[in-house]
Amino acid sequence: MIALADQLLVLVLLINFVVLGTSRLIFSIRAVAVQGVILGILPALIHPFSWHLVGIISMILATKGAVIPLLLYRAMRSAGIKREVEPFLGYVPTLLLGAVFTALSFGFAGKLPMLAEHQNYMFVPASIATLMTGFLILTTRRKAISQVLGYLVLENGIFIFGLLLAEAMPIMVEAGALLDLLVGTFVMGIVINHISREFSSLDTSRLTSLKEE
Amino acid sequence: MLAALIILPLIGAVVTWLIPSDRLRPIALSVFAFGHLGVTLRLLIATPPPSTDGWFNLDALGKIVLLSTSVLFFFCAIYSIGYLAYRLERSNRVLCIGLLICLSAASMVTITHHLGLLWVALETTTISMTPLIYFNRNARSIEATWKYLLICSVGVALALIGLYFLAYATIVAGVEASLLLDDLIRDAGKLSSGWVHAAFVFLLVGFGSKMGLAPLHTWKPDAYGESPGLVGAMLAGGLVNLAFLSLLRVYQLCLATREIAFFQNALVVMGLFSMIMAAIFMARQADFKRMLAYSSVEHVGIMAVALGLGGKAVFGALFHILANGLTKGVLFLSSGNIHRSYNSKSTDHVRGALRRLPWSGGIFLAGFIAITGSPPFAPFISEFTVVSSAFIDGRYMVGALFLISLGIIFIGMALTVLPMVMGEVPEDSEVTSYRDTLWTVGPPLGLLLLVFLLGVWIPAPLLTILRDGAALLEVHP
Numbered sequence: 001m002i003a004l005a006d007q008l009l010v011l012v013l014l015i016n017f018v019v020l021g022t023s024r025l026i027f028s029i030r031a032v033a034v035q036g037v038i039l040g041i042l043p044a045l046i047h048p049f050s051w052h053l054v055g056i057i058s059m060i061l062a063t064k065g066a067v068i069p070l071l072l073y074r075a076m077r078s079a080g081i082k083r084e085v086e087p088f089l090g091y092v093p094t095l096l097l098g099a100v101f102t103a104l105s106f107g108f109a110g111k112l113p114m115l116a117e118h119q120n121y122m123f124v125p126a127s128i129a130t131l132m133t134g135f136l137i138l139t140t141r142r143k144a145i146s147q148v149l150g151y152l153v154l155e156n157g158i159f160i161f162g163l164l165l166a167e168a169m170p171i172m173v174e175a176g177a178l179l180d181l182l183v184g185t186f187v188m189g190i191v192i193n194h195i196s197r198e199f200s201s202l203d204t205s206r207l208t209s210l211k212e213e
Numbered sequence: 214m215l216a217a218l219i220i221l222p223l224i225g226a227v228v229t230w231l232i233p234s235d236r237l238r239p240i241a242l243s244v245f246a247f248g249h250l251g252v253t254l255r256l257l258i259a260t261p262p263p264s265t266d267g268w269f270n271l272d273a274l275g276k277i278v279l280l281s282t283s284v285l286f287f288f289c290a291i292y293s294i295g296y297l298a299y300r301l302e303r304s305n306r307v308l309c310i311g312l313l314i315c316l317s318a319a320s321m322v323t324i325t326h327h328l329g330l331l332w333v334a335l336e337t338t339t340i341s342m343t344p345l346i347y348f349n350r351n352a353r354s355i356e357a358t359w360k361y362l363l364i365c366s367v368g369v370a371l372a373l374i375g376l377y378f379l380a381y382a383t384i385v386a387g388v389e390a391s392l393l394l395d396d397l398i399r400d401a402g403k404l405s406s407g408w409v410h411a412a413f414v415f416l417l418v419g420f421g422s423k424m425g426l427a428p429l430h431t432w433k434p435d436a437y438g439e440s441p442g443l444v445g446a447m448l449a450g451g452l453v454n455l456a457f458l459s460l461l462r463v464y465q466l467c468l469a470t471r472e473i474a475f476f477q478n479a480l481v482v483m484g485l486f487s488m489i490m491a492a493i494f495m496a497r498q499a500d501f502k503r504m505l506a507y508s509s510v511e512h513v514g515i516m517a518v519a520l521g522l523g524g525k526a527v528f529g530a531l532f533h534i535l536a537n538g539l540t541k542g543v544l545f546l547s548s549g550n551i552h553r554s555y556n557s558k559s560t561d562h563v564r565g566a567l568r569r570l571p572w573s574g575g576i577f578l579a580g581f582i583a584i585t586g587s588p589p590f591a592p593f594i595s596e597f598t599v600v601s602s603a604f605i606d607g608r609y610m611v612g613a614l615f616l617i618s619l620g621i622i623f624i625g626m627a628l629t630v631l632p633m634v635m636g637e638v639p640e641d642s643e644v645t646s647y648r649d650t651l652w653t654v655g656p657p658l659g660l661l662l663l664v665f666l667l668g669v670w671i672p673a674p675l676l677t678i679l680r681d682g683a684a685l686l687e688v689h690p
Contacts, residue, residue, distance in 0.1 A: 111407060112405070112407045112408055112411070113385050113405045113407065113408070114385065115384060115385055127374075131374060135367075138363075138367060144359065147363060151363070151366060151367060151370075154367065154370055155370060157374075158370060158373055158374050158377065161374060161377045161378075161381075162377060164381060164384075165377060165380045165381060165384070165390070174329075176329075176330070176333035177329065177332060177333055177336075177373060180333055180336040180337060180340065181336075181370065181373075183340055184336065184339075184340055184362070184366045187340055187343055187344075187362060188362060188363070188366070191343070191347075191355065191358055191359055191362060194347070194355050195355055195359060198351075198352045198355050
């Protein structure tokens with residue numbers, strides 16, 4: 001089963017590039033939702049059955065697959081925007097940077113000692129590559145929705161790494177960490193709705209009234 | 214008893230949620246804050262033994278931060294009775310609930326030795342403060358809220374991956390997989406240095422951004438500037454210390470590995486950089502709340518430098534937790550009063566505060582003198598300890614840069630503060646309904662007295678706690 005999980009990670013990495021390369025927000029939202037759903041399935045493939053697991057998986061699927069995408073979709077509709085226009089860095093350069101970061105992650109992971117049973121899989125590099133992609137989206141995009149998507153991707157990267165740690169992280173703490181991240185995203189979704197009401201746009205580069213001259 | 218620290222504020226959150234009146238709610242907030250302070254003092258005197266599973270252990274470091282948070286929260290709660298009476302135009306339900314949830318999570322950060330739980334509690338404090346920054350419901354405050362939420366969340370998320378690296382290092386090393394601080398310290402020698410090094414970098418960046426160390430401080434002026442005075446006080450005097458405590462935990466772990474020199478150098482560099490940035494941006498700052506935010510950047514810098522220097526300076530760092538936390542309370546609460554009275558936080562409009570508000574203006578001026586490190590106030594002791602130990606240890610460059618930054622900051626801050634409090638009130642100044650009352654002046658005055666008291670005399674039990682804390686952070690060659 002772990003081999004299947006490993007193949008799904010390829011899909012996760014591909015989605016990273018989809019999000020980096022597209023300007024249509026609705027497409028990005030869907031891509032990140034699919035990524036969340038894939039990650040929701042992964043624990044089921046790796047860990048033995050237990051009721052906690054069922055609880056956590058259903059929580060992930062419900063929030064990442066449905067609630068958060070819907071919240072973002074509504075914000076997008078109410079602000080009447082469809083595209084990420086004029087990102088701070090163009091699509092081709094970000095795609096290239098994404099590729100460089102992914103390659104670096106594989107290099108980084110190759111240097112660190114790993115458990116024998118994780119050696120042949122790409123959990124660690126996929127995790128770091130996804131984390132870096134999220135960071136890249138966060139820093140290069142203007143729209144608040146894109147920034148939340150970046151945060152979600154970053155969080156997905158952390159989640160992949162967490163899969164390796166079932167024994168070190170007590171279930172309560174793992175669930176707590178997950179819940180905190182999700183609540184954080186949820187609050188961001190709410191704040192976004194307030195931004196669109198206040199500025200009738202979701203362009204964070206308009207948030208400049210507090211800039212230092 | 215430890216559980217009471219967590220549960221009492223949560224009960225308070227439910228109670229304030231149920232109370233329908235905006236006038237009664239702050240009173241309930243104060244009652245629970247008083248209860249929390251009582252439990253805290255009781256725990257400091259009769260500390261329970263660590264729990265058998267090692268998850269909960271109120272050690273000296275936790276005690277210092279718990280004490281400073283609880284005292285500050287108590288004064289802020291009392292202040293809210295007077296302050297929120299002027300803000301009846303909107304409901305304060307979310308504000309009171311958010312503060313109490315934050316207090317509960319903050320207590321959790323101070324008593325736990327499980328790094329995973331510490332992370333969960335720290336992130337909870339970040340999220341619970343978010344709606345409070347948006348209290349004023351305008352375009353500027355939503356901008357501040359967005360920056361705060363995004364930067365702090367990303368920062369704390371990076372700290373989580375750092376913790377994951379640590380946990381994985383224990384699995385790779387074949388020792389018992391755990392995120393308990395005591396287990397990690399015990400096994401630190403066996404952990405793979407690659408993973409540990411990567412973990413420390415992520416933890417430093419993560420907790421550093423929550424603490425507001427430059428260059429990760431950009432959210433601070435906005436969040437502190439736009440939130441109400443009492444929220445600013447909790448952010449600058451409370452949350453900052455929680456993030457610093459998290460860094461102290463990482464530091465404890467570093468002591469047991471070979472990474473300590475690297476970590477110390479990184480702290481000194483980031484700390485000095487924060488102080489220099491603060492010095493640059495403090496000059497000619499026309500918004501006095503933003504000026505206080507840069508002062509907060511300066512003081513987290515001081516704490517980082519002190520920790521990075523090690524040795525005697527560590528005592529200064531620990532004392533500064535209390536000194537800075539309480540002084541920030543004085544400044545933010547009194548500046549909240551000035552802001553209410555002039556309905557402006559720009560120094561173009563705010564002049565002659567000593568004439569218009571003799572009490573608040575005077576307290577603000579005294580707070581300025583205290584925070585810039587003048588005797589006989591508490592921050593003087595910590596800053597003096599840091600500088601003298603830098604020179605004794607032969608770190609002349611660090612000591613010199615530290616002193617130069619302090620000097621520039623003193624001048625920069627004085628250029629903003631003195632015109633504010635001195636001189637005549639402008640003729641066209643807006644007339645508001647705010648008047649200094651016992652409820653709005655008492656809390657900052659009480660904090661100021663504490664800051665003064667700690668500056669001239671440290672009670673013996675507190676000194677013991679500070680020394681025990683410093684002993685936990687000693688470098689073992």
